[in-house]
Amino acid sequence: MGKFLAILLVGCAVIAGGGMYYLQVYHYYDEVVSIPGTDVALTPQGSSEAEPVSYDNFQGIDADSSPIRYRACFTTSLSHATLDKTYRSYKPAEPRVAPGWFDCFDATEVGEALESGEAKAYLGTENVQYGIDRVVAIHEDGRGFVWHQINRCGEIVFDGQPAPDDCPTPPEGY
Secondary structure (H helix, E strand, O other), rough: HHHHHHHHHHHHHHHHHHHHHHHHHOOOOOHHHHHHHHOOOEEOOOOOOEOOOEEEEEEEEEEEOOOOOOOEEEHHHHHHHHHHHHOOOOOOOOOOOOOOOOOOEEEEEEHHHHHHHEEEEEEEEEEEEEEEEEEEEEEEEEEHHHEEOOOHHHHHHOOOOOOOOOOOOOOOOO
């Protein structure tokens, strides 16, 4: 009887673990349906409104379960020189790891390219959701990557503290 209960317990644990893995890595993600001209936007210097930029080969995923699960890849012909003089840079850009099956987005590779200067990060959309910025990194070879990142105001408010004076007022419920 003891062996049966041990096997049953281990079997339940394996099934539950496999189910949780599947839910976290596959189930909650949906493909982002590309709307040409709107998927990739950058915020110009001196502005707070993002504007679309030219791009090709867009691939994206998102999930309703968390505002920081958005990831996307694309290509662009825009040069770093043009981007630097036109759009707001973003620091510190910290790429978020994507599921292994979304193979166009390698957070380690993007992070190393940002550190070496081969890629540069720009503000996509500030507060795409309160406290969450959309960050766009563009490699010098034209490969681009997008992710959502918690900004300074979000870190403070999500930690349960009141928003600093220089932050927007959080919506009800924060």
